[in-house]
Amino acid sequence: MDARIKPEVREGTLQVTVVGDWSLERPVPGWRDVLKRIRGVRGEPREVVVDAGGIGEWDSSLLLFLIRAKDYATGKGIPIRMEGLPELMRQLLEQRVKGAGKGVGPVSSTSAKPFFEALGRSVQAGVLGVYEWMAFLGECVLGVFRMGRRWRKFRWADSFVAMQQSGAMALPIVGLISFLVGLILAYQAAVQMRQYGAEIFVANLVGLSVVREMGPMMTAVILAGRTGAAFAAQIGNMKMNEEIDALETLGIEPIDFLALPRILALVVMVPLLTIYANLLGVLGGYVVGVGVLDIASSAYWFQSREAIDVHDIASGLIKSVTFGLVIAASGCMRGFQSERSSAGVGRAATSAVVTAIFLIIVLDAFFAVLFEHLGI
């Protein structure tokens, strides 16, 4: 039999008779239905009586109904009586009363803070972030000095594995994206240049943009997403699994053991990948120049070689070394800061990518100004 309720108000007493089988899998009446049915009745009830003597099978759906009934009575400040309740249900209800107000409910993590408090906190977090960065880099520098004294103990093998994973295995994606970027730049340039009949200068534009900016930048951004996040996740997972504690208590510096080999790997690999990205970016421009704009192949190469100076290549490579450093350091630092939970590791990985990309852009802007002043 389906679950049913029969509410009636008699001499100020709201009597609710509950019958039938109460199951979470079937629709059951709620306390709202009780209130709907007694809406026409004059006067507020002075007492609530729930009579469950006639129920069949029941589960938590009945408990929910009774909790609502209790809340209703408590809200109105009137007594409530439950008759014919199964003993287990009575105990569950009592436990709920005991447990209530102990703060066992889910805590909202997004509770709104006043504007100025939120502002203050985010400024504080920003300052703390800079401080953490400096502290981490300082630790790394100390680690380099330590390693200078005992370089035999350096984890060369780990570094080579990181180089292989972040470098060799990233060749296809870095190559494809750089090629496409060169291609896109060439198309965009072609539209403008064609108006002046100066298609040949597409080679200059693509060559310089790729070698000075897009090559280093796109490589760095790809590696930030690909390798920086991986570093953070690896180290965060190790932290969760007490592996970092195990290193520390064996007297092994986690920075020397985990961060330095990875930083070395990226400081070496990002410039190498950048050279590769430069080549493929220029190739992308060449394909458009020769295939679409009908520039002679030799003319395109000649024009590119004239346009690109060794300084241009060097400026890109200098930047890429620092990009490698910030990608690896962000990844490792966020990994070490990760909370000991899978959600924490996820946040660490996200944060590593965001930090790295932000710093890449800031550094790029800094170098733009610097090179301008130095005339490079």
Place this chain on the structure above:
Amino acid sequence: MVEVRNVACGYGDTLVLREVTFSVERGEIFFVVGRSGCGKSTLLRNLIGLQSPLAGEIRFDGQLLAGAPRPERRKLLRRMGILYQNSALWSTMTVGENVALPLEEHTRLLRSQIRELVSVKLGMVGLAGVEGVFPAELSGGMRKRAALARALILDPEILFFDEPSAGLDPVSARNLDSLILQMRENLGTTIVVVSHDLESICTVADRVVMLGRDEKTVIATGRPSDLAREAGNPHVAEFFRGSMIEKVREGL
């Protein structure tokens, strides 16, 4: 061997334990026990130097670990072995490499000598021949034993165990208990165990310090059989009121 005097520990503003005082003698098997959430693991993190006490001091043979300069700290840590609850084997390295790493870092032994020692220690914990296997390929019990081999590789004077029986079936847990006893017998190692496994406590421990969750400090110290018999504190009595109680009364 270990002196803990008036130690308070916690995280940030949260005080987990206060005024904890006890000492561990050389060659003793000492248990830190208590219900979940009483601060056992926090105390352990303080003992092994992963955290510094908020107040009081912890000394090893008279030396402080917290705040010690790096070389001294390294020297002190070298004398300790720690078996973590999750084993904490480095997952990117094979079992052999895991056990060998402390030797590579702290000694000037030749590769062949290291290999020899690694296989001896792995044999000691009943895991001979698994050098080339990765930790993920081992069962939970084997992983614990591999981690124990790593903890033993530098011949520590003192061994710390964090919940050794956690995640093990009863038979593996008892095997680990007998391994603990063997180590004390054969090597004379001082052993500090954090645990709430009543059976281990009653069969292995020489002395026990019990932490109270509500009291936030030591609520009882002594031999497990004494604690079980004359527990003044109701929490202590409640804790020891387990299936092993009869065995303890018989003096096991």
